[in-house]
Amino acid sequence: DQQVKQNSPSLSVQEGRISILNCDYTNSMFDYFLWYKKYPAEGPTFLISISSIKDKNEDGRFTVFLNKSAKHLSLHIVPSQPGDSAVYFCAASGGNNNDMRFGAGTRLTVKP
Amino acid sequence: GAGVSQSPSNKVTEKGKDVELRCDPISGHTALYWYRQSLGQGLEFLIYFQGNSAPDKSGLPSDRFSAERTGGSVSTLTIQRTQQEDSAVYLCASSQTPGTGYEQYFGPGTRLTVT
Numbered sequence: 001d002q003q004v005k006q007n008s009p010s011l012s013v014q015e016g017r018i019s020i021l022n023c024d025y026t027n028s029m030f031d032y033f034l035w036y037k038k039y040p041a042e043g044p045t046f047l048i049s050i051s052s053i054k055d056k057n058e059d060g061r062f063t064v065f066l067n068k069s070a071k072h073l074s075l076h077i078v079p080s081q082p083g084d085s086a087v088y089f090c091a092a093s094g095g096n097n098n099d100m101r102f103g104a105g106t107r108l109t110v111k112p
Numbered sequence: 113g114a115g116v117s118q119s120p121s122n123k124v125t126e127k128g129k130d131v132e133l134r135c136d137p138i139s140g141h142t143a144l145y146w147y148r149q150s151l152g153q154g155l156e157f158l159i160y161f162q163g164n165s166a167p168d169k170s171g172l173p174s175d176r177f178s179a180e181r182t183g184g185s186v187s188t189l190t191i192q193r194t195q196q197e198d199s200a201v202y203l204c205a206s207s208q209t210p211g212t213g214y215e216q217y218f219g220p221g222t223r224l225t226v227t
Contacts, residue, residue, distance in 0.1 A: 002154075004154070006154070009152075034215065036218075041220065042220055043116065043203055043205070043218030043219050043220050043221055044155070044203070044218045045218065046215040046216070046217070049215065089154065089155060091155075100145075100157065100216065101157065102147070102154045102155035102156075102157075103154050104152070104153055104154035105154055
């Protein structure tokens with residue numbers, strides 16, 4: 001069962017504009033959410049996280065928003081840069097699980 | 113400092129053969145995870161080690177898959193009698209502590225191709 005879903009496999013944005021990547025989850029026990037960024041031939045790297053006690057976390061150009069009632073989170077990148085082009089994975093953990101559930105990823109392309 | 117390393121980076125094997133994939137976690141990290149990413153899919157949890165506790169094997173897809181972690185450090189994922197559907201990138205990650213509020217550090221992965 002896919003507990004974390006990223007329904008957009010790809011997203012293309014013009015440099016300087018905002019990129020919005022979306023993620024939905026089904027398990028209400030999840031209480032910690034992360035975004036990872038992955039370049040080709042490299043492992044994912046941690047980008048930003050948010051706990052369920054917050055609804056927003058900001059780090060420079062990256063902001064993650066959490067809507068617990070909708071079981072939805074999003075990653076905003078503004079302004080987008082060509083170097084942001086990568087696959088972005090949403091992940092969630094919590095409850096009694098020690099493992100982390102990942103979405104299928106969204107490939108972001110930022111065009112110069 | 114050194115990150116998570118994995119070997120080999122690429123492995124091509126014939127159907128029915130056994131393969132071993134290795135992971136060297138970051139020194140001092142007590143938690144170690146194995147994931148795999150099949151083409152077009154997300155990261156699929158396989159197995160989790162925490163210190164000397166019994167591993168959480170709930171994600172292993174079949175009894176052909178096994179993993180061990182020696183001395184609380186290096187881990188080996190073994191796939192016996194490989195099948196074509198085992199073809200994927202196998203990723204290892206480690207973290208300082210398990211549970212919420214942590215981040216995992218990933219290795220570069222091993223791309224396994226079963227012909």
